[in-house]
Amino acid sequence: xxxxxxxxxxxxxxxxxxxxxxxxxxxxxxxxxxxxxxxxxxxxxxxxxxxxxxxxxxxxxxxxxxxxxxxxxxxxxxxxxxxxxxxxxxxxxxxxxxxxxxxxxxxxxxxxxxxxxxxxxxxxxxxxxxxxxxxxxxxxxxxxxxxxxxxxxxxxxxxxxxxxxxxxxxxxxxxxxxxxxxxxxxxxxxxxxx
Numbered sequence: 001x002x003x004x005x006x007x008x009x010x011x012x013x014x015x016x017x018x019x020x021x022x023x024x025x026x027x028x029x030x031x032x033x034x035x036x037x038x039x040x041x042x043x044x045x046x047x048x049x050x051x052x053x054x055x056x057x058x059x060x061x062x063x064x065x066x067x068x069x070x071x072x073x074x075x076x077x078x079x080x081x082x083x084x085x086x087x088x089x090x091x092x093x094x095x096x097x098x099x100x101x102x103x104x105x106x107x108x109x110x111x112x113x114x115x116x117x118x119x120x121x122x123x124x125x126x127x128x129x130x131x132x133x134x135x136x137x138x139x140x141x142x143x144x145x146x147x148x149x150x151x152x153x154x155x156x157x158x159x160x161x162x163x164x165x166x167x168x169x170x171x172x173x174x175x176x177x178x179x180x181x182x183x184x185x186x187x188x189x190x191x192x193x194x
Contacts, residue, residue: 004173009109013102020096027058027093034084037063040097045114048137053106055114056097060085092187098140110176111139112164123157130157133164136171143167143175146182 028039041059044052061080081089088094101107107114112133115123123130144163148156167175 001171001173005108005176006105008173008176009102009105009107012109013099016096016099017103020099023093024096027088027096030084031059031082035059035062035082044117045138046117046120046134047106047114048134050120050134051106052117053101053114055107056100058088058094058097060088060094095140102140106137108137108139110141110167110179111137112142112167113145114138123154126154127158127161129165130161132168133161136168141179141183143179146179146186 031037031039037059039059041057041061042054043057045055047053060082061078062082085094098107102109115133120130120134142164143166144160147163148160167179
């Protein structure tokens with residue numbers, strides 16, 4: 001299963017990067033026109049086994065969005081999000097650069113979403129079983145993402161953890177395909193985005 005999953009990840013991410021290159025260029029130009037700052041946003045996330053890696057996204061917030069607040073969750077009508085960023089988040093296009101993370105093996109197409117170290121430490125101390133999410137590679141999409149909205153509270157994190165643990169227990173290629181299919185539907189509906 002692991003070898004086949006990795007092979008699918010490599011082929012899928014490589015094809016995605018090749019096919020989506022024109023879209024990447026258009027998004028990059030649009031970001032530069034919309035607001036000052038870099039095209040890509042880099043952030044430390046926790047991967048399999050607690051390994052820290054740098055995750056890539058298209059920048060959807062203004063530069064130094066957390067300079068005064070420190071790490072905080074995104075919220076509905078978040079004032080830190082740029083005009084273009086709202087569209088990128090609603091369509092999930094901001095997540096596409098993570099195909100690079102998948103290609104190099106830090107992430108998978110499907111798995112629990114990677115979280116920031118500060119939140120992993122916080123949630124691990126207050127939510128039983130949270131650390132089990134680190135038994136597998138984090139994913140571009142996951143069962144929790146197609147079944148539940150963005151986190152807004154610790155209660156949401158607990159609810160999403162249930163789905164992550166169900167996925168980890170039942171991991172198989174058929175489940176991955178179902179999740180990817182449902183992800184396309186969620187993206188087309190723009191459901192759950194902030």
